[in-house]
Amino acid sequence: MESAEQLQQPARSRRVTAAMVAARAGVSTATVSLVANGKTAGRVSEDNISRVRAAITELGYVVDGIGSSLAKGVSSIVILVAPDISNPFFAKVIAGVRESLGADYQLLLSVTDAGEFPQADDVRKLMALRPAGLLVDAPNAGFLEELSAAGPLVLLDAPGLEAYAPSVNLDVAHGARQLAAHLAEAGHRRVAYLDSVTGTATFDVRRRAFLAEADTRGISVPADGIISTTIDVGAAAAAFAAAWPEWQRSGVTAVVCGTDTHAYGVLQEARVAGLQIPGQLAIAGFDDLPYSATSNPSLTSVHLPATSLGVQAGGQLRRLMEGRPLEQPQLTLESSLVVRNSTRPTPWK
């Protein structure tokens, strides 16, 4: 049978099929399938099990994912849809997802450029891969409407969208309020806000929670005090440079940024402008990226548990894919303010 195999597989694609394993082990492909998938309990004799296992090893057989998926109606692919992976925050989320998903599922990353979300058409193409499950990070409602997903779906960082699917959220509002309180205590009365342009819910929550608390504490925002850019150091720097003269005139003494990445841009530009930080201008962000501890000055930021976000979301999805119930469909992870030199009222060395 070896020679027959070689005759049929002339040049390259020496793909080992279940039929070859079956022939070698002297069983049917049905038995090979059962063994390869570990569904032998009470269905395959010990004898055949070891015979098939031996053949699998000798031939180096691996179940073909495509054939398997077609027969089963679903693949082992998990698709992670995200608006922006250039944010280092996201790398941690991915690592967390992979960790909890394990080796049984392949993680497929779907990213679009410049923080845009995929359109209906893209979604259809993704669904054509028959994913075992879907993870959607920081979605907007419109996207979820299009995605009338059949199949397991878990949302990440999607505050206010709990109605669409099980989700894992971050209580960014808590950190945002802490930040407002902190700035108020430091004596700030006039602040500006540099938002992320993606328009995803989490950024709205951050901004609103901050502004609401700020208002309560006697901090106001000038008319043109809220602007937004993509999550990009350069874009943020440029936007700040353009806005600063007017902000300064309005008496702004602190800028809060939707992400640390935005804050780095502001930091950069503020230093170029010769501003004393936080003396003349205090700066803070969200995410608490690793670089925030080493920036100049170190950056005050609302810490968000990225890895944990990925782990929890992956875990929930896994349960869903395995048909297990979710004890708790809605999870919320804590956030909290990390105060560093960029807002610290006391003189820093």
Added chain:
Amino acid sequence: MESAEQLQQPARSRRVTAAMVAARAGVSTATVSLVANGKTAGRVSEDNISRVRAAITELGYVVDGIGSSLAKGVSSIVILVAPDISNPFFAKVIAGVRESLGADYQLLLSVTDAGEFPQADDVRKLMALRPAGLLVDAPNAGFLEELSAAGPLVLLDAPGLEAYAPSVNLDVAHGARQLAAHLAEAGHRRVAYLDSVTGTATFDVRRRAFLAEADTRGISVPADGIISTTIDVGAAAAAFAAAWPEWQRSGVTAVVCGTDTHAYGVLQEARVAGLQIPGQLAIAGFDDLPYSATSNPSLTSVHLPATSLGVQAGGQLRRLMEGRPLEQPQLTLESSLVVRNSTRPTPWK
């Protein structure tokens, strides 16, 4: 036929198949396939083309990726294998790959934890997805041996491994030499090197090129002057803290890091130790991440064109997958030193 469809698809999975489209358009599934794949030239009448197109639109038909892949023998998935995505450098590479790959291919990210490379077993599982092509970033030779890849393959950042496959490389050696020259001119005579632990070729090239040029220029390295950690700010910080006392005794005045991420850790720890930078210790890295411009002090780094790396690699792979020849199987992109305050000999404000 609407009702028949509904009868056959009772509850959820309302998957629209080619057969449904065929029935609606009054043609065979073969014709539907031809139209859906744009292979109509001289094979389908205008009449049937428009009839099928209409049916496709009305039904919202999307070619099933699994069925299609099985019939064709290959999927539309491109797998990107990489040892570490937590490095922000990598996010740019991914963006570049996506840009040049276009919408016809799905990018599947294969990442392993802690900078480890996938084993033979993982590779087999990946190949079971029948990828249209493979992109391997910063591989080591052992991995490529296992990966006796049939099918299109392009390597990224794999110096010295050009024999295995077409590749896109960065001339990191050039930047490394510039860095050595720069430090020599600044008066350094004794340096240490904090390497990345992944042991991929690019890091060897960086280190060797730097050390060779440094040697030429009269810079020496103490016996225990070369250490390595994972690409992680915290790990680098800890390693530096442990090594510094001995280094200091050996007269080390500069630390070169395999990546900027390592350098951030050193920066952090050096500041905690109260060291004057670059007065008492100069620090430099590789990658030129966006944060290097805003760190304290700003970080001297060898700039590497990440996005371009991804774009070029994606482009080469695309050509391969489409059966087109590669005019130039080996591409090399430039690197160059960006001097900032962490090594700048003149007093900085």
Added chain:
DNA sequence: CTGAAAGCGCTTACAG
């Protein structure tokens, strides 16, 4: 416990 057979959805020679 075992295998023959149908079927997953599509593509591609092939015959007309």
Added chain:
DNA sequence: CTGAAAGCGCTTACAG
């Protein structure tokens, strides 16, 4: 230009 049919590799009732 068109369609019937085989086949991609696997899984799963089903009959034994």
